[in-house]
Amino acid sequence: xxxxxxDAHPVLGLIRFDANGLVPAIAQQHDTGxxxxxxxxxxxxxxxxxxxxxxCYYSRSRGGxxxxxxxxGQAQHLRDLRVDCDGDTLLLLVHQDGxxxxxxxxxxxxxxxxxxxxxEIAEPLVSPEALYGPGHTHG
Amino acid sequence: xxxxxxDAHPVLGLIRFDANGLVPAIAQQHDTGxxxxxxxxxxxxxxxxxxxxxxCYYSRSRGGxxxxxxxxGQAQHLRDLRVDCDGDTLLLLVHQDGxxxxxxxxxxxxxxxxxxxxxEIAEPLVSPEALYGPGHTHG
Numbered sequence: 001x002x003x004x005x006x007d008a009h010p011v012l013g014l015i016r017f018d019a020n021g022l023v024p025a026i027a028q029q030h031d032t033g034x035x036x037x038x039x040x041x042x043x044x045x046x047x048x049x050x051x052x053x054x055x056c057y058y059s060r061s062r063g064g065x066x067x068x069x070x071x072x073g074q075a076q077h078l079r080d081l082r083v084d085c086d087g088d089t090l091l092l093l094v095h096q097d098g099x100x101x102x103x104x105x106x107x108x109x110x111x112x113x114x115x116x117x118x119x120e121i122a123e124p125l126v127s128p129e130a131l132y133g134p135g136h137t138h139g
Numbered sequence: 140x141x142x143x144x145x146d147a148h149p150v151l152g153l154i155r156f157d158a159n160g161l162v163p164a165i166a167q168q169h170d171t172g173x174x175x176x177x178x179x180x181x182x183x184x185x186x187x188x189x190x191x192x193x194x195c196y197y198s199r200s201r202g203g204x205x206x207x208x209x210x211x212g213q214a215q216h217l218r219d220l221r222v223d224c225d226g227d228t229l230l231l232l233v234h235q236d237g238x239x240x241x242x243x244x245x246x247x248x249x250x251x252x253x254x255x256x257x258x259e260i261a262e263p264l265v266s267p268e269a270l271y272g273p274g275h276t277h278g
Contacts, residue, residue, distance in 0.1 A: 110224070
């Protein structure tokens with residue numbers, strides 16, 4: 001899709017992409033409020049997400065579109081897409097299938113700074129090997 | 140504080156700062172789960188936040204520490220600081236005094252992409268002028 005396509009969603013015009021054409025996107029489970037993860041999106045991944053209702057990010061490490069769950073099966077289903085006051089952050093309200101985190105945890109924020117130490121506050125729901133096989137990567 | 144100070148919190152060693160020495164931080168109201176805003180932190184602002192319990196960001200536009208609420212009175216009180224699996228995003232569980240957003244809204248994510256349009260889904264709690272005076276900026 002051309003960025004000048006006449007059918008582009010008007011929300012795209014509010015977003016201030018960074019020098020790499022990316023914007024950070026927070027994924028939140030829509031009903032419980034759990035913050036699941038943060039990843040990056042580009043114009044194409046946002047347009048695809050709005051068109052399909054399945055969340056698609058941009059993987060900086062792989063340099064391409066990252067359809068969340070395409071490898072792991074742990075997809076995110078979009079319920080609402082919001083943009084912040086400055087247009088430089090997105091909030092995605094989603095339904096997360098299974099585990100959002102590549103470690104197999106429900107969310108990525110399982111390490112907390114408490115009492116001068118770092119504590120792990122969540123256990124994996126599923127092993128990374130079960131999600132990705134040996135030598136797993138994000139997906 | 141020197142970044143090599145022996146009393147540095149061990150969570151600092153888990154964080155992968157970007158090329159500018161910054162990391163994105165999501166602020167979430169600790170009890171309701173409302174995602175309030177996203178801003179940036181550097182090592183010094185994280186250390187200060189952990190030491191004082193008052194959230195301090197790094198303002199990219201002003202190029203310095205931004206003690207949330209120092210101008211507006213709308214401070215954030217830290218309840219928990221979490222780091223994600225990759226060490227490149229923080230989640231701050233906070234208690235937010237009043238409005239997190241410089242527009243006077245409770246949170247910054249008040250514009251939603253719905254039905255092919257952009258809808259404003261929240262009203263200001265307070266006017267920006269009441270927070271900052273005429274010619275308001277973030278604070």
